[in-house]
Amino acid sequence: MPGGEFGREKKCRSFTRARAGGVVVGDFLFFPPAVRSVATPAETSAGFDEMVSGTKRKYYMLGGKGGVGKTSCAASLAVKFANSGHPTLVVSTDPAHSLSDSFAQDLTGGLLVPVEGPGSPLFALEINPEKAREDFRGMSQKNGGTGVKDFMDSMGLGMLAEQLGELKLGELLDTPPPGLDEALAISKVMQFLESQEYSMFTRIIFDTAPTGHTLRLLSLPDFLDASIGKILKLRQKISSATSALKSVFGQEQPPQQDAVGKLEKLRERMVQVRELFRDTDSTEFVIVTIPTVMAINESARLSASLKKENVPVKKLVVNQILPPSASDCKFCAMKRKVHVCCLWAIFFKQGELTTALVCYKCNLVLGT
């Protein structure tokens, strides 16, 4: 974010000339969903060129405070990628979906839906995290039965109740920890992207849930890895030591064994999600924010937490900035002062990130 008043007026005029209705994220320009059928903009920039270059698959995670414009930016970025020749998939894992509204198409079926307009294939998908949670519960239930506590009892683990209590196995499986639904949703997408049928996608965008979920999601794989790892080790010990368990883990592969296998699979998937978030070669997390004190503070916390978790963050979008005006009303004048203060705060807090300022009224860039 260069000096002066963030290069504001100069950039605004230049981008206005380039493409009315375009949105800039980072230092590149793309279109809001409402104008997705408009041709590719004549003007591109180095930042977007970098994002668009290469045919290797790349993942972009858009996250931030609730309501700041994550979905709008995810949809716009997806259109821009597709218009630049990348078969693109945009996925919403936010429980409060609005991707359907952004594309004015029904995406609620949990299946990939083609989005009309862009030059290359663009598909969108809304994943219902509640469904993922149900699937997970299914894993911990035997034959539609009574849940993991009974499952563990049936394994003859009553004598180890204290240890199990410490591991919080029952809580873990019957009341999944926050963030699990979203992590499962992401892992589900990763799974089907491995298949030949979906190998064409070279850009994948995740419109994630608000900050709190993202942070919980990031710490979850470690937690699950440790918990499930302990559980599995414990099971192994017991299975070799007690005759009661021999009947449970016998030749005939009882349902419990199947459940343990699923737990192992779950752990693998969580590790896969953790690695995806931290893979600097293929993944980038883009923080979306708005110029209010609360949003900026939350973004700063998110940025710090992501760094702590070794998640690569290079770009920040400041959405919903007031456009320049020679005659502000009292309300706008006040709002503008707040915006300027917030932008300076961002400048100092997030100085090392590429920052885009997006107009509140018309989605035009006001500066970078």
Ligand SMILES: Nc1ncnc2c1ncn2[C@@H]1O[C@H](COP(=O)(O)OP(=O)(O)OP(=O)(O)O)[C@@H](O)[C@H]1O
């Ligand atoms: N640049 C913009 N100019 C005007 N309105 C905008 C802009 N960006 C987003 N909005 C509006 O703000 C509202 C919230 O946007 P959006 O749904 O994209 O946010 P979100 O961060 O994904 O929300 P949630 O956290 O609820 O998922 C929507 O009504 C959207 O149309």
